[in-house]
Amino acid sequence: MATAAELDRPTDTLDAFRQEARAWLEANFPQSLRGKDNAMSAVDGPTEETAEQKQWREAMGAKGWGVPTWPKEHGGGGLSRAEARVLGEEMMRIGAWNPIGGMGVMMFGPTLLEYGNEAQKAQHIPGIVRGEVRWCQGYSEPGAGSDLASLQTFAEDKGDHYLVNGQKTWTSGGQWADKCFALVRTDKTQKHAGISFLLIDMDAEGVETRPIKLISGASPFCETFFTNVKVPKENLVGREGQGWEIGTRLLQHERNSLSGGGGSQGRMNQGEPIVSIAKKYRDVDADGKLADSDLRTRIIKHEMDQRAFALTLRRAALEAKGNAGPSAATSVMKNVGARITQDRAELAIEIMGMQGLGWEGEGFSNEELAQTRTWLWGKAVSIYGGSSEVQNNVIAKRILGMLDHQ
Amino acid sequence: MAALNDEQVMLRDMAREWADNESPTTAFRKLREAAPAKGFDPEAWSTIGQMGWAGVVIPEEFGGSAFGYLSLGLVVEQLGRNLAVSPLSSTAVAATAIAMGSVDGAKSEWLPKLASGEAVATLAIDEGPNHDGKVTTSASGSTMSGTKKFVAEGDGADVFVVSATDGLYLVAKGDGVTVSTRKMADSRSHADVIFADAPAQKLGGTDLTQAIVDRATAVTTAEMLGMAESAFEQTLDYLKQRVQFGQVLSTFQALQHRMAKMKTELELMRSAVEGALEAIDAGRSDVDQAVSLAKAIANDTLRVVSREMVQLHGGVGMTDEYDAGLYLKRAATLETMWGTASYHRDRFAKLNGY
Numbered sequence: 001m002a003t004a005a006e007l008d009r010p011t012d013t014l015d016a017f018r019q020e021a022r023a024w025l026e027a028n029f030p031q032s033l034r035g036k037d038n039a040m041s042a043v044d045g046p047t048e049e050t051a052e053q054k055q056w057r058e059a060m061g062a063k064g065w066g067v068p069t070w071p072k073e074h075g076g077g078g079l080s081r082a083e084a085r086v087l088g089e090e091m092m093r094i095g096a097w098n099p100i101g102g103m104g105v106m107m108f109g110p111t112l113l114e115y116g117n118e119a120q121k122a123q124h125i126p127g128i129v130r131g132e133v134r135w136c137q138g139y140s141e142p143g144a145g146s147d148l149a150s151l152q153t154f155a156e157d158k159g160d161h162y163l164v165n166g167q168k169t170w171t172s173g174g175q176w177a178d179k180c181f182a183l184v185r186t187d188k189t190q191k192h193a194g195i196s197f198l199l200i201d202m203d204a205e206g207v208e209t210r211p212i213k214l215i216s217g218a219s220p221f222c223e224t225f226f227t228n229v230k231v232p233k234e235n236l237v238g239r240e241g242q243g244w245e246i247g248t249r250l251l252q253h254e255r256n257s258l259s260g261g262g263g264s265q266g267r268m269n270q271g272e273p274i275v276s277i278a279k280k281y282r283d284v285d286a287d288g289k290l291a292d293s294d295l296r297t298r299i300i301k302h303e304m305d306q307r308a309f310a311l312t313l314r315r316a317a318l319e320a321k322g323n324a325g326p327s328a329a330t331s332v333m334k335n336v337g338a339r340i341t342q343d344r345a346e347l348a349i350e351i352m353g354m355q356g357l358g359w360e361g362e363g364f365s366n367e368e369l370a371q372t373r374t375w376l377w378g379k380a381v382s383i384y385g386g387s388s389e390v391q392n393n394v395i396a397k398r399i400l401g402m403l404d405h406q
Numbered sequence: 407m408a409a410l411n412d413e414q415v416m417l418r419d420m421a422r423e424w425a426d427n428e429s430p431t432t433a434f435r436k437l438r439e440a441a442p443a444k445g446f447d448p449e450a451w452s453t454i455g456q457m458g459w460a461g462v463v464i465p466e467e468f469g470g471s472a473f474g475y476l477s478l479g480l481v482v483e484q485l486g487r488n489l490a491v492s493p494l495s496s497t498a499v500a501a502t503a504i505a506m507g508s509v510d511g512a513k514s515e516w517l518p519k520l521a522s523g524e525a526v527a528t529l530a531i532d533e534g535p536n537h538d539g540k541v542t543t544s545a546s547g548s549t550m551s552g553t554k555k556f557v558a559e560g561d562g563a564d565v566f567v568v569s570a571t572d573g574l575y576l577v578a579k580g581d582g583v584t585v586s587t588r589k590m591a592d593s594r595s596h597a598d599v600i601f602a603d604a605p606a607q608k609l610g611g612t613d614l615t616q617a618i619v620d621r622a623t624a625v626t627t628a629e630m631l632g633m634a635e636s637a638f639e640q641t642l643d644y645l646k647q648r649v650q651f652g653q654v655l656s657t658f659q660a661l662q663h664r665m666a667k668m669k670t671e672l673e674l675m676r677s678a679v680e681g682a683l684e685a686i687d688a689g690r691s692d693v694d695q696a697v698s699l700a701k702a703i704a705n706d707t708l709r710v711v712s713r714e715m716v717q718l719h720g721g722v723g724m725t726d727e728y729d730a731g732l733y734l735k736r737a738a739t740l741e742t743m744w745g746t747a748s749y750h751r752d753r754f755a756k757l758n759g760y
Contacts, residue, residue: 275758275760278760279760288759288760289755289756289760290760296755296760297748297751299760300751300752300754300755301751303754303758304699304702304703304751304754305674307678307699308674308675308677308678308681308699308703309674309677311674311677311678311680311681312673312674312676312677314677315408315676315677315680318408318409319408319409329673332669332670332673335670336670336673336674389663391666392662392663392666392667393659393662393663393666395665395666395669395670396659396662396663396665396666397662399666399669400642400662400665400666400669401646402642402645402646402656402657402661402662402665403654403656403657404657
């Protein structure tokens with residue numbers, strides 16, 4: 001029986017794959033890059049690639065292991081989930097990391113594989129698989145947040161092309177992106193059925209991005225303005241009016257990756273255990289126990305939550321039995337993940353006191369300054385990708401079958 | 407649900423079917439009314455024996471099937487859904503103590519009878535109203551003396567697995583053993599048992615005591631999981647049919663979000679409970695941590711779900727006629743049994759060195 005414990009033990013086939021992965025990684029991962037993955041690159045923006053980083057990205061891209069579970073015919077690794085897990089473990093063992101990611105991998109790629117035509121797949125998938133093209137998401141608008149379907153950006157049919165006018169907001173990485181997958185209105189008379197899924201070049205004439213400064217300081221988010229932007233008709237994915245269906249499917253992939261179900265992206269639980277931070281900043285009694293019993297209890301509750309979440313991710317992977325597609329259950333995971341991320345950050349700044357609220361300059365270590373940013377940045381996780389309230393609506397309606405108010 | 411093998415799926419489905427057809431909550435109500443001296447229905451127990459559930463964790467050479475604790479948990483969970491009364495959990499865990507213990511004669515004497523449901527065994531561990539690990543019961547040579555409180559299935563047990571200061575002992579009902587019945591809110595058997603120079607055989611040291619208590623705790627969380635799932639489903643069904651203000655209650659967002667949050671907690675609870683049972687089967691070294699994690703989370707979650715079951719049923723939730731109160735009372739008992747959430751959080755912290 002495949003219990004969670006047994007997943008840790010190599011079976012014959014997995015063992016063979018483990019040897020293969022180990023040998024390949026050792027031969028191809030430049031040791032100088034060991035542990036040098038930048039978890040904050042999404043916030044800080046891309047830096048210029050060194051020769052070694054480029055070599056590593058190209059090697060992984062050619063092997064298809066940047067998107068290990070995607071089909072081989074589209075340049076993916078064609079691995080099973082169990083094999084992908086082994087690959088992740090082997091990378092961790094030698095301090096290697098996946099150089100290929102972003103919204104193309106997490107959200108747009110899987111959606112295009114499902115809804116795109118062959119020409120679109122041939123045009124866009126290779127750039128994603130090799131980490132050569134950056135994608136951003138044109139969904140939210142100033143007047144369309146949780147009520148996304150009220151979006152107004154309009155794509156007017158001009159025969160051979162659409163003329164796009166409107167404004168998007170919260171376009172993560174918009175200032176660095178090459179392309180944008182956007183939800184636009186092609187019909188003003190219908191709410192959901194008037195929405196289409198359109199691919200827009202970010203360097204097209206009439207596209208302008210303005211970065212948004214957040215409570216945590218600089219951010220990857222932009223406002224994006226479209227003024228008479230010409231978009232070729234072949235950039236429409238699916239049918240006109242099918243955008244809501246395609247867009248919500250993409251959101252499921254987004255939630256899946258945000259919940260940690262996407263595999264390699266689950267970074268939220270990394271870092272120093274909260275209890276060891278507590279022992280540095282707070283009093284410990286003669287037995288080595290945290291002296292503040294209320295704080296100790298809350299830390300334990302947090303650690304238990306985290307442990308139960310890890311077990312749940314694992315259980316979900318086991319139950320999926322190779323079916324990697326996201327489900328409504330990802331809403332459950334997203335909310336738990338968000339709660340844990342925020343609890344951790346709140347506990348950390350509370351433990352550190354004033355030392356955990358530094359903004360810049362003298363008197364604070366880099367870790368302390370990072371803690372402030374992490375705490376503030378973390379407030380976004382229960383808002384983006386569908387707020388916790390929206391996820392609770394999804395759980396109530398799609399899992400529990402509770403109906404809308406009539 | 408953990409990834410189950412075919413035998414486990416069959417076992418789970420059989421247990422669910424039996425619980426739904428033969429032991430719905432109305433069976434519990436009848437038993438509560440009849441209040442038999444042993445605390446359980448001998449016919450139901452005999453059926454459970456015939457179906458092999460009592461032998462799920464007993465080695466094959468002694469008449470069991472050795473399917474392990476995840477399998478036992480699956481059965482206990484299904485019975486827990488309907489508040490089915492049986493000495494299954496107590497007997498199975500006590501049998502494990504005998505099987506893991508060092509008295510060969512006891513294995514051949516008791517295990518086949520326990521596996522077939524001919525006999526009932528239980529654990530006599532606690533000496534006060536809270537499980538806190540304190541033991542004053544002492545053994546000298548081949549007898550033991552002490553008072554054990556709130557012994558689950560104490561009224562019907564034929565043999566007791568008893569903790570003493572230096573480890574775990576086996577004591578058969580008979581000379582030197584006095585059982586006094588306690589009437590408690592959940593209408594189940596929780597007897598006080600006095601041992602006065604009772605003949606005792608030593609099964610093992612305090613390590614064995616701990617291993618057995620951890621198993622008992624894990625099995626209890628499986629029952630709690632079944633109860634929490636069922637209490638939640640019944641509440642959801644109620645909200646879907648109850649009309650107020652001209653609307654079905656389940657259409658109100660405030661209630662939808664409460665249910666969505668409970669559903670989320672239930673997912674974590676299932677993972678923690680199955681995680682503990684799997685840790686036992688895998689013989690992992692951190693069973694104690696996995697068990698404390700499961701019990702603390704099970705306590706918190708079942709508490710929320712059972713209390714919300716009453717609240718969301720409104721006034722009828724307060725009536726004896728509706729099942730909400732039955733779940734509430736059994737839940738509170740199981741929350742206390744084998745340690746409160748605070749106890750397990752503290753233990754978890756100590757095991758992790760903070």
